[in-house]
Amino acid sequence: MPEPIRVLVAGDDFVLNRLMTDALHADSGPAPWDVRELHLPWPHVPFGRVGEVDEASGSEEQLIEALRGARVCLTQMAPLTRRVLTACPQLELFAVSRGGPVNADLDAATRHGVAVTFAPGRNAESTAEHTLGLMLAAMRRIPQAHAGMLAGRWDSGLFAYEATGLEIAGSTVGLVGAGAIGGRVAAALVALGAEVLVTDPYVERSALPAGVRAVSLDELLARATVVSLHARLTDETAGLIGADQIRAMRPGSVLINCARGGLLDYTALAAALRAGHLFAAGLDVYDVEPLPAGHPLRDAPHVVLTPHLAGASRAVAERAARMVAAEAGRWLRGEPLLHRANPVAAHP
Template structure:
């Protein structure tokens, strides 16, 4: 019988080492692996840049020490840098349990023959649900009613015409981007009785739910009661919805962003909320994170804010653990990785 493979489980307070261990044991059985654990401090300690990689948790020194002799690493946030790779020649597989392996130096890994994998789509369902939640909360002004009740007020005046909200049924909702998340949002909106438009030059119409109509962005902005952003952030889409696009939206419409902060001009959005041009907004991502105290959105009317939590569900953590463990299983069996991340891999 062959010796068990040394594996480092470098989980954190979201993708737990316990989840990684359970998922790994299902791939090859407990005799196949000899795991050790490193718990990284995210999200209790914010991620950041480590050497040349982004959005990482922990230090190079911690990872180098923990990786000694390990051939496989399952992680979400550990920093795979040039220095780590040089110090850990036994490493063969670095499986990242997130939608973009930004914490791995992919070019350096390729030069050293280390396979890096990632977990695309792990949080598609969670993010789609969060976008719908923000949309409904903003349209029906649920947070404001909740805050009034907590403060001891029974605000029956919210039943007045001028204070009431909007319905999804019968509304035109425009989705900017039709990837895994956008398609889920579209299907849910159709079930709620909305007319759904999509602006995405790369969308395959055959992959969209029946009843969705693809249109140019300008047409979508002019027609939609609700605009929800679901595009990737690329040089092409950076600043996609700026002051001019917000001004082109229908008066009294709603804007939702659970995608990337760089898609949207937040100063222009805050101004449109204050002027009354927009009815409301629901946001989970921002141009600056954490949101600074002086940000123009703070104090803007009719805005629902969450702190980049759309992908935070227990189902996502379990799914992420299963996806990286599955890559370890494929590696063990000599099969090619399902989601390899080369130097040109897209960051979602």
């Protein structure tokens, strides 16, 4: 019987070690694997830059020691750097359980013959649901009503016409981006009775949910009661919604962003909320994270804020664990990897 293959499971307090280990054994059985574990401190300790990679948790020294003898690593946040790769020549597969392997140096991994995989779409359902939650909370001003109740008030004045909220049914909702997340949001909004417009130059119109219409960004901003951002952050989309675009939105409309902070000018957004041009905003991502004390959103009216957790659900963690375990199983069986992030290269 061949010796088990050593695999390092480097989880954290979101994608747990036990989730990845259980998924690994469910996919391939326990016999092929000699599982070692490393616990990383995220999210209780913020991620950061480690070596030349971003959004990583733990240190190069920790990972080098834990990877001793391992040919496979399953992780969410461990840093795969030039130093780690040089110190761990036996490593062959580094499977990252997140939507993009930003914590891996892909060029260096390719030079060392290490395959890097990731878990695209792991949080599409969760982010779509969080978007809808923020949308409803902002449109119906649920957090303000909740805060009043906690303060001992019974704000019957919220029944006054000018203070009441907006409904999704019968509204026009514009989605900037119609990929995995935007498409799910669109389908849910149609079911709730909204007219849904999308702008996305990379999505085929035939792929849009029934009842959804593609338009230009200018038309979307001019017509929508609610604008929700779902675009990727690229050089092309950075600053996509600035002061001019916010001014072009309908008076009394709502802006939602659960995508990327770099898409939106938050100073202009805060000014539009204070001026009453926008009815409300719901935000999960920001230009600076964590949100600093002096940020203009801190005292802007009618804004609902969450700390970049749209993709946080137990189902996401479980799905991510299954996705990296499945890649390890494919590697074990000599099958093509499904979500490889770097080119094929022979291991030296």
